[in-house]
Amino acid sequence: MSEIEKRPISVEDIYNIAYVEEPSVSPDGRWIAYVHVTVDRTENEYRRNIWLAPTDGGKPIQITRGGKDTSPRWSPDGGTLAFVSTRNEKPQVYLLPVKEPGGEARPLTSMPNGATNPAWSPDGSRIAFLSPVNAEEREKEDRGEEAAPPEDKFEARQQKERRAYEEEKRWDPRLVWRIPYRSGTSYLDDRYAQIYVMPVAEGLEGDEARPRRLTDLDADYAQPVWTPDGEYILTARAAEPDGDEPWRTSSLYRIRVADGAEERLTDDSHTDSTPLPSPDGRWIAYRRFPEAKYFEILRLTIIPSEGGEPHDLTLEADLELAESVRPWANFKWTADSSALIFNANSWGNVEVYRVTVADGSIETIISGRMAVEELDLGPQGGIAFTASMPTNPSELFWMPPEADEPEQVSEVNKKFLDEVIVQETHELRFRGPDGLELQGWYLLPVGYEEGKTYPLAFNIHGGPHVMWGPSARTMWHEWQFHAARGYVVFYCNPRGSGGYGRAFRDSIHAAWGENAFPDLMAGVDALLEKGFVDPERMAVTGGSYGGFMTAWVVGHTDRFVAAVSQRGVYSLISFYGTSDIPSLISAEFDVEPWEAPEFLWKHSPLAYAHRIKTPLLLIHAENDFRVPIEQAEQLFALVRRSGGTVKLVRYPREGHELSRSGEPRHRVSRLNWMIEWFDTYCMPQKEE
Structure with missing residues (x-):
C-alpha cells in the first residue's frame, strides 16, 4: 500500500495491535517459543497463544489455540514445552509434546488454588512450581486430605461451587x-505462594503422582530455579515475612529438594530477587536493590553458590538494569559461565550488554533506537529478544551467534503497519535552568505543513524514576493516535528519571514537584522555539507520578489550556495511609506523615488545587490500590469547590494498569475522553 493510501492511526487500533512476550530458546538453539498477544474485541479481553519461530529464518507456527496460554518452558531434551494456562479458570501447568506437530497438551497440575511459574529439573524428570495455600490448607495437605478435583464432572462442579461459597x-x-x-x-x-515439586512421568500412582510441597511458611516464595546438580532450588522471599510491607527487604534462599531444608544466602539489607545459578554451579547472579530506596539503581550482582560477599557488577558503571516485566530473571549466563547478558536503560533506549565476571568489564552488544524488553540466550550464544521501536510497537528478534546485527523473526504487526501512517519520532536535546543536558522527543501531526502551528499534547511519565524513549511500547499507540488527531506530541525525561545514572535519579529527592517542574517547562520552551507549536493551544497529561506532575504543573502555571491527570498522587499524606506501597513516601521524602505533615502537604499538588484554573479532567480506576481513587476524589472536590473546571471519569473493575492492560473497551474509552477534552480547549473549531 502506498503512503498516499495509508490511513491515520485511530483509537480503535487498540484492537489491531499485537504484542510478543516471553521468548524462550530451545536447548538445541533451533526454535524460539514465545507468547503472541492479541485483543479480542467481541469478548473484550486479551488472547495469549504460544508460537514457535525457527531461528534459521522460517515461518513461525502456532502451537496452542486456547487463548489463555503463557510461560513456555522447554524441557532439557527439547521435546516438551511446559506452560501455564487459565483455560479452566484457575492457572495450571500443562505439558505439550513438540517433537512432532499436532501434539495435545495435557494438564500436569490440578491445584485447587492454581499453579504458576514452572521450572524443569536439570534431568527433566520433575517440575517445580508455585501455588498459593494458607496454613489450614497446608495442614490438610500434610495429612493427605487435600485431594485433586474429582474426575466426575458433576462432582467437580459441586466441589467448585462449594469452595466458592x-x-x-x-x-x-x-x-x-x-x-x-x-x-x-x-x-x-x-494464602502465600509455596514451592512444590512434581514428577512429569505419566502412569504414576499414589504419593509418587502427587505434588510435594517443599516450603511451609506464611511467606510468598518467588520463582523457583533449580541448581545445575538438581539438588537444590533457589528462590527469594521476604526477609521478615511477619512485618509490614514484607517485600521491602527480601533475601535469597537455597532449598534442598530432598527434605525442604532452607538456607539463607543473603542478608536483609537489600531487596534481593531473581536468583540464577551459573551453568558451572559456582555463582548465583541476581538483582539487588537497597531497601525501599526507590532512587537507587537496580544492580546486577553475584555471590558464590554457597553464599558470601555480594559483588555488584553494574554499580561502578552507573548502569541501571531495566525493570523486568516478569517475576523471573531477565539476564542470562553465557554457556561457559564467564559472563552475563542483560538489558539496561540508557538515554532513552533499552540496550543489551555483556558483563565479564572476572574483571567486570561491560560492552554493549545490541544498541540503537529500540527498547529491549525480554531476552533469552541460546546454547551457542544467540540472543532472542522482544523489542519495541519507534516504527513498530512489538516484535521478536534473533541475533545469531557471532552476528553483528539482530534479525526480526516475527511480523505480528505487519498487516496493521502496512495500513497506517506512522509518524517519525524526533529527538530534542535541551538544557534545564541550571544548564543540565536533558532529553526529549516529539512527533509532528499527520498532515503537518511547514509554517503552520499546531496544538501540543505534552506527556509526563510516571515512576517517578521511569525512563521514556522513542520506543516506549506502552505509549506507542497513544502517541501515534494523538499525532493522527492533529497534535504535536512531546515527552521528555526530567531530572529524577531513570536511564541517566544514580545522581540524576536522586535529583528530585524530597522535592518531586519543585525540581522536575523547571525541567518540564524548559522542554516545552525548547519545543516552542521550533515554531510549529501554538503556545495558546497546549495541553498536558500524565499518569501516576505523571498525574502528580500534571496537577503540580497546572497548580503552578496557567500556560496550558487543558489538562488530563490520570491515576495521580495528589496528597502525599493520605497516599501513605491508603496505598499498597506507603514506604514510597518515607523513602522519597525522608519523613513519616506524623513527623512533618506540613512538609508533606507543601509538597502535595492538593495544596495548590485552589490555584488550578486550567480545565482539568481526572481519570482514575476504582480498584486502583497502588494509587487509590480517593486521591482523585480529593482533587476533584477541591478544584470544584474553589471554582475550577473539573470532571472525574471513574472506571469500575480497573486498577493502576488501566491504560496498559485494562479491559480493551475501557482503554478505548479512556483515549476518547482524553482527546475530546483536548479538542474542546485546543481545537474549539471542532466543537462548533
Whole structure:
C-alpha cells in the first residue's frame, strides 16, 4: 500500500495491535517459543497463544489455540514445552509434546488454588512450581486430605461451587491484619505462594503422582530455579515475612529438594530477587536493590553458590538494569559461565550488554533506537529478544551467534503497519535552568505543513524514576493516535528519571514537584522555539507520578489550556495511609506523615488545587490500590469547590494498569475522553 493510501492511526487500533512476550530458546538453539498477544474485541479481553519461530529464518507456527496460554518452558531434551494456562479458570501447568506437530497438551497440575511459574529439573524428570495455600490448607495437605478435583464432572462442579461459597463467606466481613492488605485490583488473603515439586512421568500412582510441597511458611516464595546438580532450588522471599510491607527487604534462599531444608544466602539489607545459578554451579547472579530506596539503581550482582560477599557488577558503571516485566530473571549466563547478558536503560533506549565476571568489564552488544524488553540466550550464544521501536510497537528478534546485527523473526504487526501512517519520532536535546543536558522527543501531526502551528499534547511519565524513549511500547499507540488527531506530541525525561545514572535519579529527592517542574517547562520552551507549536493551544497529561506532575504543573502555571491527570498522587499524606506501597513516601521524602505533615502537604499538588484554573479532567480506576481513587476524589472536590473546571471519569473493575492492560473497551474509552477534552480547549473549531 502506498503512503498516499495509508490511513491515520485511530483509537480503535487498540484492537489491531499485537504484542510478543516471553521468548524462550530451545536447548538445541533451533526454535524460539514465545507468547503472541492479541485483543479480542467481541469478548473484550486479551488472547495469549504460544508460537514457535525457527531461528534459521522460517515461518513461525502456532502451537496452542486456547487463548489463555503463557510461560513456555522447554524441557532439557527439547521435546516438551511446559506452560501455564487459565483455560479452566484457575492457572495450571500443562505439558505439550513438540517433537512432532499436532501434539495435545495435557494438564500436569490440578491445584485447587492454581499453579504458576514452572521450572524443569536439570534431568527433566520433575517440575517445580508455585501455588498459593494458607496454613489450614497446608495442614490438610500434610495429612493427605487435600485431594485433586474429582474426575466426575458433576462432582467437580459441586466441589467448585462449594469452595466458592465458602471462600466468599470466609471474607464477609473482611479482617485486615497486615500492610499492605490490597494489591493490584484485589484484596490479599491468608494464602502465600509455596514451592512444590512434581514428577512429569505419566502412569504414576499414589504419593509418587502427587505434588510435594517443599516450603511451609506464611511467606510468598518467588520463582523457583533449580541448581545445575538438581539438588537444590533457589528462590527469594521476604526477609521478615511477619512485618509490614514484607517485600521491602527480601533475601535469597537455597532449598534442598530432598527434605525442604532452607538456607539463607543473603542478608536483609537489600531487596534481593531473581536468583540464577551459573551453568558451572559456582555463582548465583541476581538483582539487588537497597531497601525501599526507590532512587537507587537496580544492580546486577553475584555471590558464590554457597553464599558470601555480594559483588555488584553494574554499580561502578552507573548502569541501571531495566525493570523486568516478569517475576523471573531477565539476564542470562553465557554457556561457559564467564559472563552475563542483560538489558539496561540508557538515554532513552533499552540496550543489551555483556558483563565479564572476572574483571567486570561491560560492552554493549545490541544498541540503537529500540527498547529491549525480554531476552533469552541460546546454547551457542544467540540472543532472542522482544523489542519495541519507534516504527513498530512489538516484535521478536534473533541475533545469531557471532552476528553483528539482530534479525526480526516475527511480523505480528505487519498487516496493521502496512495500513497506517506512522509518524517519525524526533529527538530534542535541551538544557534545564541550571544548564543540565536533558532529553526529549516529539512527533509532528499527520498532515503537518511547514509554517503552520499546531496544538501540543505534552506527556509526563510516571515512576517517578521511569525512563521514556522513542520506543516506549506502552505509549506507542497513544502517541501515534494523538499525532493522527492533529497534535504535536512531546515527552521528555526530567531530572529524577531513570536511564541517566544514580545522581540524576536522586535529583528530585524530597522535592518531586519543585525540581522536575523547571525541567518540564524548559522542554516545552525548547519545543516552542521550533515554531510549529501554538503556545495558546497546549495541553498536558500524565499518569501516576505523571498525574502528580500534571496537577503540580497546572497548580503552578496557567500556560496550558487543558489538562488530563490520570491515576495521580495528589496528597502525599493520605497516599501513605491508603496505598499498597506507603514506604514510597518515607523513602522519597525522608519523613513519616506524623513527623512533618506540613512538609508533606507543601509538597502535595492538593495544596495548590485552589490555584488550578486550567480545565482539568481526572481519570482514575476504582480498584486502583497502588494509587487509590480517593486521591482523585480529593482533587476533584477541591478544584470544584474553589471554582475550577473539573470532571472525574471513574472506571469500575480497573486498577493502576488501566491504560496498559485494562479491559480493551475501557482503554478505548479512556483515549476518547482524553482527546475530546483536548479538542474542546485546543481545537474549539471542532466543537462548533
